[in-house]
Amino acid sequence: MNIIISNASSDPIYTQIMNQIRQSILSGELQAGDSLPSIRQLAKDLQVSVITTKRAYEELEKEQLIDSVVGKGCFVSGANKDFIREQRMKRLEEKLLEVIQDSKELSMSQQDVIEHLTILFEEDQTS
CATH class of the missing domain: 1.10.10.10 (Winged helix-like DNA-binding domain superfamily/Winged helix DNA-binding domain)
Incomplete structure (x- = not known):
């Protein structure tokens, strides 16, 4: 490791x-x-x-x-990987709900949020 x-x-x-x-x-x-x-x-x-x-x-x-x-x-741990993945997905969903709420407060459309996410995702892959 x-x-x-x-x-x-x-x-x-x-x-x-x-x-x-x-x-x-x-x-x-x-x-x-x-x-x-x-x-x-x-x-x-x-x-x-x-x-x-x-x-x-x-x-x-x-x-x-x-x-x-x-x-x-x-x-x-010998814990089930599917269970661990499900827990992480739940945390991710909570964060995404927070992003949705923040974007609504900024009057951003769903498309605006998707475009921003796409840009950030692509930038992260190049670093």
């Missing part, structure tokens, strides 16, 4: 760690039962605070992506 921290990113470091571990799990790079580096080891490797890595692991555990076993460490 290779985690890269970007100081130029607007995302907090713990979020960057979470996102990269989450992506590794959902892509299948990390399998159920695989062990993760200890909180202290990951903090040392990334040269960040133990509190930062602890928060990332706690959030991943809340999402049921990892399990923490006292005295043994953290492991990729």
